[in-house]
Amino acid sequence: MDTLILTADRLFDATGGPTIVRPVLRIDGESIGSVEQGPRPPGTAQFEFPGCTIIPGLIDTHVHLVFSAAATNAAVIEQVGRESDEQLLQRALANARAALHVGITTLRDCGGKGRITQEVRDRIRRGDAEGPDLLCCGMPITTRTGHCHWLGLIADTNDEVRRAAERMLAEDADFLKVMATGGNMTPSSDPMRAQYGPQAIALIADLGRSVKKHTAAHVLSRSALPGAVLARVRTIEHCDWRVEENRYEYDPELARRIIDQEQYVGLTMSATARRAFLPQIASDTSGPIRRLDMRFECERRMIEGGIRFVLHSDAGVRLTPIDSLAQGLRTAVLELRLTPAEAIRAVTATAAEAIGLLDRGTLMPGKLADLVVLEGDPLSDAACLERVRAVMKGGQWIKR
Ligand SMILES: [Zn+2]
Missing domain, CATH: 2.30.40.10 (Urease, subunit C, domain 1)
Known part of the structure; x- marks a missing residue:
């Protein structure tokens, strides 16, 4: 040795x-x-x-290796639809390699297409490609017109939800990802609305638990938060407390249950959060950017309340290249008033715990x-x- x-x-x-x-x-x-x-x-x-x-080594718990980080979300969706599986695979391999070179030694991919991310993971583990150790969900479970439906894993009824989760496990996913609300990226979805009832979310999380795999839920408004808590999903991605177009409502009782159940929230430091570093974001007047102060205030309350949190990049979405995690961490220091040590712990020790990699x-x-x-x-x-x-x-x- x-x-x-x-x-x-x-x-x-x-x-x-x-x-x-x-x-x-x-x-x-x-x-x-x-x-x-x-x-x-x-x-x-x-x-x-x-x-x-x-x-x-840094651990980014939410990225999309097949996304291009183009200037607009529409351009990212167009790119994913246009590129062949081979092109998407090459893009994902290049992204993985770039991540490793800026110190990201572990990645969790929260939504790809087909089995591309599993292929990247396996090539890296075999030593056939250079990249971080990778956990992947395969494709995220979503509704017919829901967030990221264009990645291809559609499930509307509870039966379809069960089959979708079983399929991802059969396709060797490391964890399950469900789009519990709509997303900003997908115009046909509504971030304010829960895409599934609590039963469907619980079904996915229970199925995962039965084979010792965790579930990540995308939650972009408070509509789906009670369901994600009830289902005890391991990580609540974004964990947004918005209840109306321009109103957030933090619920200390719900927060208490998140802590008691040892759930983790993933705070998203994508380009949208980086107004201090990106001029094109600072001058953007769209909703998610106009609401940043309210969003950060809720995130600050979660942190002060003792909720376990990680910081992730959501890399691949617009203007968020895979090698820009450090800029996201600097954003968290500035906007969430973290010490650099707290920010680093959120992408190392806490991130490892959140995704169950205790080594x-x-x-x-x-x-x-x-x-x-x-x-x-x-x-x-x-x-x-x-x-x-x-x-x-x-x-x-x-x-x-
Ligand atoms: Zn994402």
Whole structure:
């Protein structure tokens, strides 16, 4: 077994403890051996990163590898419809590779077409393609004209919902994804309305649980939130509390149940949230952007109330390239008033817990050696998240 020794100015292990100054990190094979301060053991490979900080590999829990991140949602939908399966596969492979090179060592894909994302996952696991470790849902379950119906997995009745979920499990999905409300991206759907009754959501989540797989529910208004809570889906994607066109209503009782049931919410730091960084968003007057202050206020209440949260990019949707997660994290620091440490924990330790991958997410002995080396100190300046010096996945250098 190969042993590597890494040194840097700082190491943030994401366990909640303080930053370790002048760390000596030992990698044994594919795992973290030890994290110490002090003199280096002699006779092992040395990798010195002066001026740098080592953090765990990033985990983006909601992306769409087959999407192009074009300038408008209509253009993304058109692209997905126009490209052949082979083109979509090549696009997904390129996106996966780009993600890894900015330090994202684990991805969860929340909606692809056909079996393309499973194929990407399997090629990466076999070593035939370079990319993060990937969890995928295959296609998301949705209604005939519902959000992302153009990805192709339609289910209207409870019987159809059951068959759709069974089909995804048969097609080797790692988890199930249901569009519990409409989405902003799909004009024929209504984000304000629940697409399914609580029974259908519970049916999917129960079926997943019966084979130890979790369910993610897309919830873009409060209409579907009680159903997602009742069904105990593992992750509530977006978790939006909007009750009317321009009114949000936070419900502390519902929030309490989310905490008690150990559910996780995924806060979406896609381009729509990035008004501080993207001029074309700052000048956009569409609803989701006009409502950002109200949205962020609800997200702040969830965080202060103690709801477990992750930050995700929803990469692939308009203006949100797969390698821009760092910009999303900087947005969360600015708009949700998180410390950089809180933002990093949300895409490492907490993200790993949320999707049930307990072998990663922190730099503790025994965990997978997935890590990123950043120039500078990201704990005092989140902009350093964009300055990637090196990436290691499972003890192997990807970029150095
Ligand atoms: Zn999405």
